[in-house]
Amino acid sequence: MANLKFEIIEKIGTISEGxxxxxxxxxxxxxxxxxxxxxxxxxxxDNEKMGKGITLSKDELIQLKELLNGMDL
Known part of the structure; x- marks a missing residue:
């Protein structure tokens, strides 16, 4: 597996903890x-190991926010 370089620019928040x-x-x-x-x-x-996830552009995140705001939760 090729090396994957990543940098956390900003920690926005934690949704849950296992x-x-x-x-x-x-x-x-x-x-x-x-x-x-x-x-x-x-x-x-330690933010060294990661699981599978999803990466979104700003426009995609805005669209997701609109979808979530429209849900009756």
């Missing part, structure tokens, strides 16, 4: 020195 200390976080991240995007995934306690 029993083993992994946290589902929303962060602004740069992957492989590219422009930052919003990223939602599980992280270990």
């Amino acid at each position: 029993a083993k200390g992994w946290k589902k976080e929303l962060n602004l991240m740069s992957w492989n020195d590219r422009d930052p995007k919003y990223d939602l995934r599980d992280w270990d306690q």
Whole structure:
């Protein structure tokens, strides 16, 4: 597996925490020195190991926010 370079530019918030200390976080991240995007995934306690997640552009995050605001929760 190729090395993956990442940098957490801004920690926006934690959505949940699992029993083993992994946290589902929303962060602004740069992957492989590219422009930052919003990223939602599980992280270990030291932000060194990660689970599968989803990366969104600002426009995609705005659209997701609109969808969520329209839901009756």
